[in-house]
Amino acid sequence: MNAATHPKQAAGAPAPAADRPVLDVAGLTISVRGEDGERPVVSDLSFSLARGETLCIAGESGSGKSMTSLAIMALLPQPQARISAGSIRLGDTDLTSLDERRMRRIRGNRIAMIFQEPMTSLNPVLSIGRQLVEAIEAHTGVSSAESRRLAIEALTAVRIPEAESRLKQYPHELSGGMRQRVMIAMALALKPDVLIADEPTTALDVTVQGEVLELLRDLQRQHGTSVILITHDMGVVAEMADRVIIMRYGRMVEQGKVADIFERPQVDYTRDLLAAVPRMGTGGARQVPTDKAEPSQPTDVAVARDLHVRFDLTGGFFGRVNRRVHAVEGISFSIAANETLSLVGESGCGKSTTAKALAGLVPYHGELEIGGRNLKGLGREARKAVRRDVQMIFQDPYASLDPRMRVGDLVAEPLVIHDIGTPGERTERVAALFERVGLSVDQMERYPHEFSGGQRQRICIARALALRPKLIIADESVSALDVSVQARVLQLLKELQAEFGVAYLFISHDMAVVENISDRVAVMYLGQIVEMGTRDQIFSNPRHPYTRRLIEAVPVPDPQRRRARFARMEREIPSPVRKLGDAPRKLVLADVGGGHLVAESPVS
Amino acid sequence: MIAYLTRRLIQAALILLGVSLITFALLYLLPADPVRQIAGRSATPQTVESIRQQLGLDQPFAVQYWRYLTNLVSGDLGRSYIQRSEVSELIVARLPASLLLMVGAIVCELVIGLSMGLIAAVKRGSATDQALMVGSFIGVSAPQFVVGLLLLYVFAVKLGWFPIGGYGTFSHMVLPSLTLGILGAGWYSRMMRSSMIDVLRQDYIRTARAKGLAQRAVLFGHALPNAILPVIAMIGIDIGMFMGGIVVVESVFGWPGIGQLAWQAIQRVDIPIIMGVTLVSACAIVLGNLLADIVAPFIDPRIKLR
Structure with a gap:
């Protein structure tokens, strides 16, 4: 074999001619060994990647898209997973036949990869500079001064300001968006032929997502890098792809040019997938309940008045409070029965803290009323009674169910805690709830790990409904679900609302989902509400610049409406941590007509 | 950093105070009589009593502990009963x-x-x-x-x-x-x-x-x-x-x-x-x-x- 006698060649081979594919995958089959023998997670997958092309591999969880990317990098989880058939050719080299030593020279050098989780993908105990320089020195023989220069250059290329001083910083000192840029800088520092980006923006806020996508696109244009972008988000596909591969259960179900996939999907699955994608500006699936609720003077299920949540940070010699996190700063809202109020905003804006205050999980200042009773000054028993009226559904259906309890017992637990009914009555009620949320009664005896993510979230919904609450707080409850599952869970939530008249406080960062489910929307920024109004007021007539930026940043699942330029933020969102006595200025909301409240001055 | 160290050292002093109190109390409650060990089997009751007084072991617990503590602060760990030399020297x-x-x-x-x-x-x-x-x-x-x-x-x-x-x-x-x-x-x-x-x-x-x-x-x-x-x-x-x-x-x-x-x-x-x-x-x-x-x-x- 050539590469053995000329070891340099694999790493430094001349770029293949433009008409030949950079990467060619043929008949790739990946098997994973489990308890019940080996089973394929990717079967007979073939595709090729041209120079400078962006290929999106899209699919829902379990479709094998991430396994494919790990196989190309030869980073499949060992020893369970292996490539059982097929080839992956980079130029003239078949990567499946390379040993680890030669594969190492390709990794990070000719094929680089960035991962989904920027928060955990950088080593927390090593400086940014060390991690960057190391990536460069692993493949080049340059001096340390030269690799340092290259590192600074790479950071500058991903538009990180003051690149040189960043080298000394550690990952925890940077925001998620910044860390993902460091990852990109690391991946592109050696100008690889192929960049694999596995859900690179899924964990990022939507405005940051736009910037990172744009950055990837620009860098690709400059260097002619071929990109494999793995994503579940059809909006990102429409925004970025030249060609698309749709995968399901480890098989390619359809591939084609991005415009063809979106306009003329050939396969039912693709059509279903695209139909399930929540789109903005297509609302109306939901009737506005104002006309039906108006005559009978809607009763407010929950009211917040001038709600503050602040967390003290201690420091100094005697551990005194010297700084405060201003998580929620004087917000007021009300939710009527049968109504859905959405809180939207980016991470750290205080939306989840608001929910926790409402559920009695964090101390607060200001007024909170549930079902007309003020939570302040209630005794232990009265507080417990009020809590029956407020239930929560959390984001991660995997982490919010105790793995050692049967799901039937999990749903019955709130009834036990509040001492409602006899065991027989409880079982009956739980059975009814199971049927109502679309699960079967005989599943009550099973354990959480036997259910899929969507089913688990249904169990969480059943648990929240068990006490027949007046208000359900859904904190990013559909964010972790695949789009098709997400659509069904949202539909279930709407049906349950119509049936039980329960009010929802719906917390989400996903503007499309919010538009789909909300009656009213409140936009939060740095602990305060900057705009609040009906869904139509917010989405058809956003007044506050921050609201506009949020809406514009959402990638539209339509390749025809691809943006040339993303809305770019001038600077990062400031920290909500402030010195004592330095409370932020309170925004005054003005009514611009029809109850549409807008903060009077721009945030910046 | 200096504030941190100071705080930790104050904590350490409190821990040592606690340790000294508990150990001292346990040793005080011990049924074995140190004076008997020093005086030997054949000693008369008068000798035993005089040794007890000499060592201050006839005093109430609070007095004994307070004396030990005040000595400790000035760096004096006391004298060994048996070896007849300073404890601090033996330890050093x-x-x-x-x-x-x-x-x-x-x-x-x-x-x-x-x-x-x-x-x-x-x-x-x-x-x-x-x-x-x-x-x-x-x-x-x-x-x-x-x-x-x-x-x-x-x-x-x-x-x-x-x-x-x-x-x-x-x-x-x-x-x-x-x-x-x-x-x-x-x-x-x-x-x-x-x-x-x-x-x-x-x-x-x-x-x-x-x-x-x-x-x-x-x-x-x-x-x-x-x-x-x-x-x-x-x-x-x-x-x-x-x-x-x-x-x-x-x-x-x-x-x-x-x-x-x-x-x-x-x-x-x-x-x-x-x-x-x-x-x-x-x-x-x-x-x-x-x-x-x-x-x-x-x-x-x-x-x-x-």
Whole structure:
């Protein structure tokens, strides 16, 4: 074999001619060994990647898209997973036949990869500079001064300001968006032929997502890098792809040019997938309940008045409070029965803290009323009674169910805690709830790990409904679900609302989902509400610049409406941590007509 | 940093005060009578009583403790009942030997424990892993006097590689350090293994491999600094465990440290020495923990001392 006698060649081979594919995958089959023998997670997958092309591999969880990317990098989880058939050719080299030593020279050098989780993908105990320089020195023989220069250059290329001083910083000192840029800088520092980006923006806020996508696109244009972008988000596909591969259960179900996939999907699955994608500006699936609720003077299920949540940070010699996190700063809202109020905003804006205050999980200042009773000054028993009226559904259906309890017992637990009914009555009620949320009664005896993510979230919904609450707080409850599952869970939530008249406080960062489910929307920024109004007021007539930026940043699942330029933020969102006595200025909301409240001055 | 240190040292003083009070009270409640030990069997009641008065042991507990504490503040640990010399002198004469033994034991623990844990984690599930973990289990469960005697028999008596006992050269140190360190090495290898397995699953390890780093660079450059953090916190606690082990190991190997001093004192109810050794050990534990906490931020930049 050539590469053995000329070891340099694999790493430094001349770029293949433009008409030949950079990467060619043929008949790739990946098997994973489990308890019940080996089973394929990717079967007979073939595709090729041209120079400078962006290929999106899209699919829902379990479709094998991430396994494919790990196989190309030869980073499949060992020893369970292996490539059982097929080839992956980079130029003239078949990567499946390379040993680890030669594969190492390709990794990070000719094929680089960035991962989904920027928060955990950088080593927390090593400086940014060390991690960057190391990536460069692993493949080049340059001096340390030269690799340092290259590192600074790479950071500058991903538009990180003051690149040189960043080298000394550690990952925890940077925001998620910044860390993902460091990852990109690391991946592109050696100008690889192929960049694999596995859900690179899924964990990022939507405005940051736009910037990172744009950055990837620009860098690709400059260097002619071929990109494999793995994503579940059809909006990102429409925004970025030249060609698309749709995968399901480890098989390619359809591939084609991005415009063809979106306009003329050939396969039912693709059509279903695209139909399930929540789109903005297509609302109306939901009737506005104002006309039906108006005559009978809607009763407010929950009211917040001038709600503050602040967390003290201690420091100094005697551990005194010297700084405060201003998580929620004087917000007021009300939710009527049968109504859905959405809180939207980016991470750290205080939306989840608001929910926790409402559920009695964090101390607060200001007024909170549930079902007309003020939570302040209630005794232990009265507080417990009020809590029956407020239930929560959390984001991660995997982490919010105790793995050692049967799901039937999990749903019955709130009834036990509040001492409602006899065991027989409880079982009956739980059975009814199971049927109502679309699960079967005989599943009550099973354990959480036997259910899929969507089913688990249904169990969480059943648990929240068990006490027949007046208000359900859904904190990013559909964010972790695949789009098709997400659509069904949202539909279930709407049906349950119509049936039980329960009010929802719906917390989400996903503007499309919010538009789909909300009656009213409140936009939060740095602990305060900057705009609040009906869904139509917010989405058809956003007044506050921050609201506009949020809406514009959402990638539209339509390749025809691809943006040339993303809305770019001038600077990062400031920290909500402030010195004592330095409370932020309170925004005054003005009514611009029809109850549409807008903060009077721009945030910046 | 200075504020942090000051606060920790104040805490340390309070801990030592507590330790002194509890030990003093326990020794006061002891049914054994130190005066009888000093005076001997044949002493008349008058002699016993005069010795009791002379030592102030006829005073109420509060008075005795207060006197001990005021002396302690001025650096006076009292005089040994039996050996007729200052406790502080006795301890100072023997402390270096014990500290040397501890340093040797820590080195053994770290070298053996960490490398065993590291290898086991990397070769997780293999025969090597299982063999190492059985070894660590034996290390954890074997009594120290058995380990000590076994090492002594094999390496000193049979093979003659090391001296049978005593103190002075490096080769004198090997067997006692090993005996004292083997228990900790067993714990550390288990901790290191689980910590390392956990770290090797992290996303940043995948990132490091995706950069094309060699396995060695991934393990030692990326995984080790993260995996070693919980182990460092253990070293502080470990020094406390040494204090128990030192008594046994020093008697087995005839090592002239404070363990032997304490053992003799306990047999003869020599209260000032027992108090002195207990306080010195408590100091060592407190300082060891402080040291571990001070070292941690140098490895993990996320830790801030405040």
